[in-house]
Amino acid sequence: MTGPAVSPGDPLPISLVAHLVFCPRRAWIEAAGEATDTWQVAEGSAQHAATDDPSTARPAALRAIDVADEALGVVGRCDTVEVGPGGQLTVVEYKSSPVRHEPRVTDSMRIQLALQVGALRSAGHVVAGQAVYFTGHRVRVPVPLAEEDFAAARAAVAATHATVESLEAPQPLEDDPRCASCSHAEVCLPEERAGGPVVRRIVVADPDTQVVHLATAGSRASTRQGRLLVHARGEEIASLPLERVQGVVVHGNVDLSGGLIRELLWRSLSIVWCTGGGRVVGWALPGAGPNGAERVRQHEASAAGRLDLAREFVGAKIANQATLLRRNGQAASAAAAIRALGRRVPGARSATELLGLEGEAAAICFAHFSTMLSARARASGIEMRTRSGRPARDPVNAALNYVYALLLADVVRAVAACGLDPHAGFLHTSTRNKPALALDLCEEFRAPVADSVVLGAFNNGELRPGDFSDALGTTRLREAGRRSLIAAYERRVQTEFRHPVFGYRTTWRRAMEIQARMVLGVIDGSQARYVGIRTR
Numbered sequence: 001m002t003g004p005a006v007s008p009g010d011p012l013p014i015s016l017v018a019h020l021v022f023c024p025r026r027a028w029i030e031a032a033g034e035a036t037d038t039w040q041v042a043e044g045s046a047q048h049a050a051t052d053d054p055s056t057a058r059p060a061a062l063r064a065i066d067v068a069d070e071a072l073g074v075v076g077r078c079d080t081v082e083v084g085p086g087g088q089l090t091v092v093e094y095k096s097s098p099v100r101h102e103p104r105v106t107d108s109m110r111i112q113l114a115l116q117v118g119a120l121r122s123a124g125h126v127v128a129g130q131a132v133y134f135t136g137h138r139v140r141v142p143v144p145l146a147e148e149d150f151a152a153a154r155a156a157v158a159a160t161h162a163t164v165e166s167l168e169a170p171q172p173l174e175d176d177p178r179c180a181s182c183s184h185a186e187v188c189l190p191e192e193r194a195g196g197p198v199v200r201r202i203v204v205a206d207p208d209t210q211v212v213h214l215a216t217a218g219s220r221a222s223t224r225q226g227r228l229l230v231h232a233r234g235e236e237i238a239s240l241p242l243e244r245v246q247g248v249v250v251h252g253n254v255d256l257s258g259g260l261i262r263e264l265l266w267r268s269l270s271i272v273w274c275t276g277g278g279r280v281v282g283w284a285l286p287g288a289g290p291n292g293a294e295r296v297r298q299h300e301a302s303a304a305g306r307l308d309l310a311r312e313f314v315g316a317k318i319a320n321q322a323t324l325l326r327r328n329g330q331a332a333s334a335a336a337a338i339r340a341l342g343r344r345v346p347g348a349r350s351a352t353e354l355l356g357l358e359g360e361a362a363a364i365c366f367a368h369f370s371t372m373l374s375a376r377a378r379a380s381g382i383e384m385r386t387r388s389g390r391p392a393r394d395p396v397n398a399a400l401n402y403v404y405a406l407l408l409a410d411v412v413r414a415v416a417a418c419g420l421d422p423h424a425g426f427l428h429t430s431t432r433n434k435p436a437l438a439l440d441l442c443e444e445f446r447a448p449v450a451d452s453v454v455l456g457a458f459n460n461g462e463l464r465p466g467d468f469s470d471a472l473g474t475t476r477l478r479e480a481g482r483r484s485l486i487a488a489y490e491r492r493v494q495t496e497f498r499h500p501v502f503g504y505r506t507t508w509r510r511a512m513e514i515q516a517r518m519v520l521g522v523i524d525g526s527q528a529r530y531v532g533i534r535t536r
């Protein structure tokens with residue numbers, strides 16, 4: 001669900017003014033076009049459905065009436081307008097109301113009604129009364145309005161203009177009960193912005209959604225009747241509801257129908273294409289992504305340089321490599337050497353210096369990578385002498401390349417979901433058209449997600465030498481090996497861990513979006529600093 005992105009000069013949606021009264025940051029987030037998919041929104045939409053449908057109107061109760069007050073510069077929609085004797089109107093606003101809560105008329109509801117009534121009066125109608133109908137309780141509460149309510153509504157319109165036209169995001173509320181019922185908490189992250197432990201859990205509408213990997217060579221994916229269908233050799237090999245799709249990753253020679261691409265983008269879902277060998281070759285993102293103004297500021301910050309962010313990306317990556325070695329290998333001295341490099345990160349004076357430290361740490365980590373393989377894996381001939389990158393010279397390098405591409409696809413999706421540009425980074429550069437910000441953010445996830453997946457897949461026998469082919473010294477994953485690796489990767493990113501800063505349990509995939517939103521917070525001014533995830 002996309003919020004009302006607002007440009008200066010546009011009339012303000014009345015709902016946006018009401019949201020400002022609820023919380024200025026909520027109005028700012030909505031005006032930036034943030035999408036939300038929380039249970040509050042789903043429940044509100046379901047309970048609102050009848051009033052949104054003008055065809056359900058009766059002569060005495062008009063539904064979904066559009067109103068505008070041109071002098072004040074607001075537009076909106078009344079859920080129901082009842083027409084009484086003599087044509088006098090009564091405005092009724094429908095609100096979803098969990099029965100455990102008292103059906104209380106809030107300030108934002110009063111302002112919303114005052115603006116709707118003002119708009120109807122400006123069009124020459126006589127309004128005799130107004131009320132809120134609480135759908136959960138099935139209770140109608142009359143709301144008398146006085147002149148001070150209309151004055152407060154005009155002041156709220158002015159405050160909404162000032163807020164949504166500001167470049168700085170309003171600070172989140174602190175320790176405030178409104179956040180518990182706010183449908184935008186998932187993207188606002190009010191407690192996370194304070195940088196300490198978080199007690200509230202974010203509840204999403206459907207935690208069952210999944211990233212769909214299309215990996216069967218020669219298959220074709222399309223959509224029909226709200227489902228994503230995959231066909232190969234004339235047979236349907238997969239079918240799932242589009243509501244369950246969080247994003248799509250296409251591997252190699254798989255065709256997507258135009259209808260499916262359009263439907264995914266319409267649902268604000270991204271598509272990432274990878275080669276069969278695991279190189280991210282492109283992506284498609286919804287055109288109506290949020291935070292356009294912040295994206296411009298991201299580019300400015302990227303051009304000016306933000307060493308504080310770059311240091312965190314490298315510092316967290318190095319710390320996680322040391323943890324990976326300590327947990328899996330016998331090379332305590334290697335972990336200590338990597339940690340020593342990590343201690344030099346806060347003093348680094350340039351991105352070049354940081355990349356030097358990162359390179360030294362990576363060289364130590366990969367020199368000891370084979371020590372983390374099981375005896376059984378090594379006995380089968382699996383080993384890595386050196387990190388060869390592309391082309392891969394052995395199965396471990398081929399698997400690492402592939403999983404790094406899966407990670408990059410996920411991080412591109414997470415970065416784009418909050419409206420940032422995957423390209424404008426702070427550690428990597430875009431000089432070779434690489435998605436620099438996505439690569440920056442990948443760093444802290446490489447050891448705990450990607451490297452762990454590769455080690456686990458070899459050590460538990462999911463990947464064997466037969467899953468690879470060799471041609472003139474280049475090692476490639478066969479399709480069966482790719483499938484095993486994708487399955488292992490999906491298990492890992494859906495695994496929960498305790499976030500070291502916020503203290504709550506979350507999945508690795510959700511953590512990628514949380515960290516992307518922390519970068520956004522630094523850019524839009526709603527938080528002081530970025531802290532990378534460091535595993536212990």
Ligand code: SF4
Nearest residue numbers: 023026173179182188
């Ligand atoms: S979560 Fe809290 S601070 Fe954030 S928008 Fe909602 S009410 Fe405002």
